[in-house]
């Protein structure tokens with residue numbers, strides 16, 4: 087009798103298992119091996135442009151070809167397209183006609199950071215500094231007094247493109263936003279945290295040696311401009327046509343004595359970008375055409391020519407359909423879209439033992455319990471979310487369970503605690519079944535975000551099983 091009750095309990099109660107309570111040695115090895123590749127990607131891809139570059143490199147090594155160079159396409163073929171160096175879209179052509187739908191996984195490769203202003207260089211109190219404008223949702227106080235590197239491109243007046251990456255090698259100099267000493271911070275520490283550091287104080291320290299010339303007005307600024315000109319041919323006006331991003335300097339690290347966690351900048355959303363990328367690179371030939379898109383501008387609302395709301399994705403589908411079928415009518419496109427499915431691959435929040443009060447324990451993701459599925463994001467009364475259809479969730483959880491994917495349901499915090507969004511709603515607006523599904527993160531948007539290696543691996547397995555769905 088007692089046994090029967092136990093059995094029935096097992097069947098009836100929704101239990102989320104810790105992956106390590108069930109993992110054998112082989113799975114543990116897979117988890118830890120995968121994390122090494124993941125960290126290498128994080129170190130090489132700190133910006134959207136670098137992420138695209140790395141993705142294309144890995145894709146080409148895995149047999150993907152540029153769509154532009156393909157005369158014709160057949161099932162099993164692997165192709166990629168890029169958009170303005172900031173999006174990459176990869177396809178593996180399926181057995182079924184593309185109008186029967188694609189299986190799309192969409193992640194973003196932009197992360198919160200400090201962008202240089204278009205006219206950034208100035209001098210004050212004998213120091214040379216660079217003005218910044220923060221990008222995405224940051225807690226500004228987290229970005230002071232840590233080493234920062236500078237990544238990006240500058241287009242010179244003659245059109246030449248200069249690529250910068252300063253601060254990642256141990257021998258490189260780094261930059262830093264200075265902060266007030268506690269001894270003199272009486273007024274500062276009384277302010278609410280969001281006001282403690284003002285946006286206009288997020289200036290990067292960039293030098294201190296003045297030129298020895300009485301006639302030059304701003305002597306330290308001159309030295310900085312001279313260095314930039316001699317090293318990169320950059321003049322002050324060239325910053326107008328530049329995109330330079332200050333991000334935390336240094337590599338991804340193992341966190342914890344058991345090395346079970348990854349600590350790094352930019353895991354929102356490079357964790358889903360990398361796992362989605364690896365899933366499409368490693369997958370076997372699919373029934374439905376598999377698509378993986380890595381987009382920019384999610385952190386600022388997905389607008390612009392490189393955000394998900396751009397026409398890039400839709401026109402790519404039309405181009406691909408034309409190449410496969412000879413033509414693509416509006417009816418073909420509509421059919422393709424309504425038949426398509428998408429996992430919106432973005433991070434979720436993991437319950438933090440320091441701040442359990444913002445999470446509702448029954449509906450929150452926990453570290454080491456698998457890929458986090460979010461039926462809806464948004465805020466207040468589900469404002470700003472597409473809210474995935476139950477029919478689609480039913481399909482997805484079946485696929486995950488059949489493929490040994492540990493998964494857990496999650497919400498983005500307590501009902502009244504705040505909220506957020508992903509690209510899901512914009513994909514769903516195209517009439518594509520869409521579900522948020524990604525890795526749970528601690529310290530999201532901080533300069534050093536934490537994920538679980540086991541969850542990262544399960545996210546990869548989730549996307550791979552989705553692509554390989556029959």
Ligand code: MN
Nearest residue numbers: 354355432433
């Ligand atoms: Mn995100």
Ligand code: MN
Nearest residue numbers: 354355385531
């Ligand atoms: Mn984010």
